[in-house]
Amino acid sequence: MTARKICHNGTYKNESEPIIRAGNKSYRYGDGFFETLKVWKGAILFETYHQKRIEKSLDILQYARPAHFSITPIFSQVIQLCEKNGCVHAARVRLSFSHGNGGLFDGDDQLQYIIEAWPLEPANNHFNENGLVTGFFREIKKSCDSYANIKSASALLYTVAANYSRLHQWNDCIIWNQRENICETIIANLFWIKDNRIYTPALTEGCVDGVMRSFLIDQIGTVTETPCRTEDLLGADEVFLTNAIRGIRWVKSIEEVNYKGNLSRELHQQYIQSLF
Template sequence: MSKFIHFNGKILPADAPLVSAGNRGLRYGDGLFETMRVVNGRIVLQDLHFDRLFHGLSVLQFQCPPLFTPQYLADAILALCHKMAIHQAARVRLNIVRGNGGLYDPENHAPQVIMEAWPLDVPPGLHENGLVIDIYDQARKHFDVLANIKSNNYLPYVLAALYAKQHRLNDCLLLNTEGRICDATIANVFWIKDSRLFTPPLSEAGVGGVMRRYLVENTAGQYPVHEEPLTPGMLEQADELFLTNAIQGIKWVGRYKEKAYGNKLTSLLYDQYIKRLWV
């Protein structure tokens, strides 16, 4: 399969040089990214992705031209998938950076766009054996305007992912500056206690995940999500634990330290709310 990328409105070979050494995305992490699942020519949870993206662009004070719209980006994503002959399922990474310049003198504030796409073979499931996770506590997330956006400055998650790989874990949970759990390296966290569903509020400094938002908004009638702070000690008391993101949907956690979890309600949530997204 030929490999291509999208760069500022053009589809180019994947190995084409794109940015200079003066790019602010390289220098300062000045940008945002979205990772999306495309299924049969449809971007799963498209509106939620672009709502988060454009909120982040506003927070970072990008100046978007009139034609830079969610529809423009959606059309470009599907065009890239078509060019790469990915007709069933794809993982797409949309990266937006500000461009060249120093810290005080950017050449402009317009977004530069880089898109990549990879084929996906099968719809994701719950993870048959359950994830094995732990907590990474060497980098803490702050309660600030950047906490909920998917910025290119992703170092706490990078370090947590390295820790997970070194210790043969499937993922790691991250803490905020108060020592409470905010999210995981590539996912939001939910827990179940006495058949009640919980997740940390975004005020706890986690990324505002689109799958998290989808569940909060769509399970309210049957399984309302209670947004409450989560401490490491509470993990030992939970009955079930699962992680969510836009590519994998729900992944249940089988073990945290010596604590083992079931997945009865997690499986019901997956069957009722997630499976239909992959069709």
């Protein structure tokens, strides 16, 4: 069996090869961020949205960029890597950026990146008819600053929440911010529906600036971005989650509260299923 490849700063290597130094700032301090991309039939879905978010993340983190830096060649390497790994028809890709090697007050500050690619089952394009079972994660609260909108390599909150979710046999769990409002889930942005109106937490509430979130807000045109109190969510008619890989996923229950999925299914058919 051919060894799976990764791409490190434009060079393709076997994934088993060591590629980062012990002084890598993303490894040492979580000083990095990543994009999760979906490749379908040889193209990156929502490429413009991903490019915009990468550039925004670089600006917020004040990362030094090489002269004439462009994300376009990196996106080309994403497709090339998928071809090498035999998954160019349907793939999940992680594109990770870090800010070089060194300590907190010194270092080379050289932008580095790693691309990983895995086959993606077509079932990820379908609506989840059985619904998700979820609950609340109460132990760690997320901040509400602009850094919270980045898909940060510093992911302790999410790894602890994922362990908590597995312990309770949930599919995902809901995260609060420091204002005691609903923020997002471990791997998705959150929307709720009440009286046929669609809502989602505002970016100022600390949620990740999700690509699928942005796409749906642009496409639907009537989504209200607002703080989400616990009672808003528990009193909703429907709840659904979004991310770039799975599109829209209907939430069947949050702990003891059950939800319908009719409008969530319609939204999936209109805005997600039509892509495939």
